[in-house]
Amino acid sequence: xxxxxxxxxxxxxxxxxxxxxxxxxxxxxxxxxxxxxxxxxxxxxxxxxxxxxxxxxxxxxxxxxxxxxxxxxxxxxxxxxxxxxxxxxxxxxxxxxxxxxxxxxxxxxxxxxxxxxxxxxxxxxxxxxxxxxxxxxxxxxxxxxxxxxxxxxxxxxxxxxxxxxxxxxxxxxxxxxxxxxxxxxxxxxxxxxxxxxxxxxxxxxxxxxxxxxxxxxxxxxxxxxxxxxx
Numbered sequence: 252x253x254x255x256x257x258x259x260x261x262x263x264x265x266x267x268x269x270x271x272x273x274x275x276x277x278x279x280x281x282x283x284x285x286x287x288x289x290x291x292x293x294x295x296x297x298x299x300x301x302x303x304x305x306x307x308x309x310x311x312x313x314x315x316x317x318x319x320x321x322x323x324x325x326x327x328x329x330x331x332x333x334x335x336x337x338x339x340x341x342x343x344x345x346x347x348x349x350x351x352x353x354x355x356x357x358x359x360x361x362x363x364x365x366x367x368x369x370x371x372x373x374x375x376x377x378x379x380x381x382x383x384x385x386x387x388x389x390x391x392x393x394x395x396x397x398x399x400x401x402x403x404x405x406x407x408x409x410x411x412x413x414x415x416x417x418x419x420x421x422x423x424x425x426x427x428x429x430x431x432x433x434x435x436x437x438x439x440x441x442x443x444x445x446x447x448x449x450x451x452x453x454x455x456x457x458x459x460x461x462x463x464x465x466x467x468x469x470x471x472x473x474x475x476x477x478x479x480x481x
Contacts (some may be wrong), residue, residue: 252439253391253398254447254459255383257409260306260314261287262431268308271348272310273341275333280313287432288314290453292321294434297457300324301398302390306333311403314432318401326403331382338369345405362415362421376411376421379404383412387439409435417446424464 261284265272272278280288295318303319305311305326315326326370340348348354357364357372365371380467383402390400404412406429414424416437429435436448447459 252396253387253394253400254436254438255387256401257435257437258397258401258403259406259409259431259463260310261285266431269345271337271340271343271345273337273362275342277309277310284431289317291432292317294371294456295451298399298460300401301394303327304329304332304386304398304400306405310332313402321399327385329382331378332402332404332408335372335375335407336366336369338366338451340366340369355360358425360422361424372407372411373421375408376415379408379412380415386432413446415451422450433464451480
């Protein structure tokens with residue numbers, strides 16, 4: 252299967268002001284986020300990006316704009332990797348949500364968390380993982396098993412996808428950190444995913460590209476004793 256770069260959108264105006272933006276319209280990048288989006292072009296300069304898939308929200312579109320322009324690519328909008336529908340929590344300051352009874356559930360037992368007039372985190376994970384796997388299969392069929400593609404989404408959504416890839420129960424997904432404009436990398440195989448990066452904020456990504464185009468599907472077997480770095 253192909254290799255997916257899970258890109259969280261760059262820092263937004265809501266991130267900077269401590270507001271839970273959710274699916275609110277008109278939330279773009281702040282000045283720092285714009286700089287992060289511009290720097291992304293250099294971070295991925297050695298990566299042959301075959302395709303790009305994105306949440307349809309503005310902050311993801313703005314994050315990808317410099318990269319898409321540089322590569323002459325267009326992103327496929329995918330609603331199933333859009334932000335969590337936080338319902339009545341949308342647009343509220345995080346400091347005002349700390350004392351809500353649901354806050355503790357979100358922190359300690361997120362698989363049971365359902366936002367008022369919104370969706371549950373278990374549903375978020377199900378829809379996002381299904382979408383990522385479907386696009387990964389499509390891109391593999393179109394570009395081959397050595398293809399690398401980018402998916403731009405949101406913090407909780409990417410954490411949920413990573414939890415699935417790591418074999419971690421959703422109740423443990425709050426242990427995963429995904430910063431604005433960070434990169435996490437997953438390679439799916441027939442029987443298990445391999446997590447190659449988590450929350451990378453600027454390291455060398457050349458190692459996530461296969462050394463030579465594979466002629467067949469990558470092995471699902473892990474290296475006994477740990478990867479050799481070859």
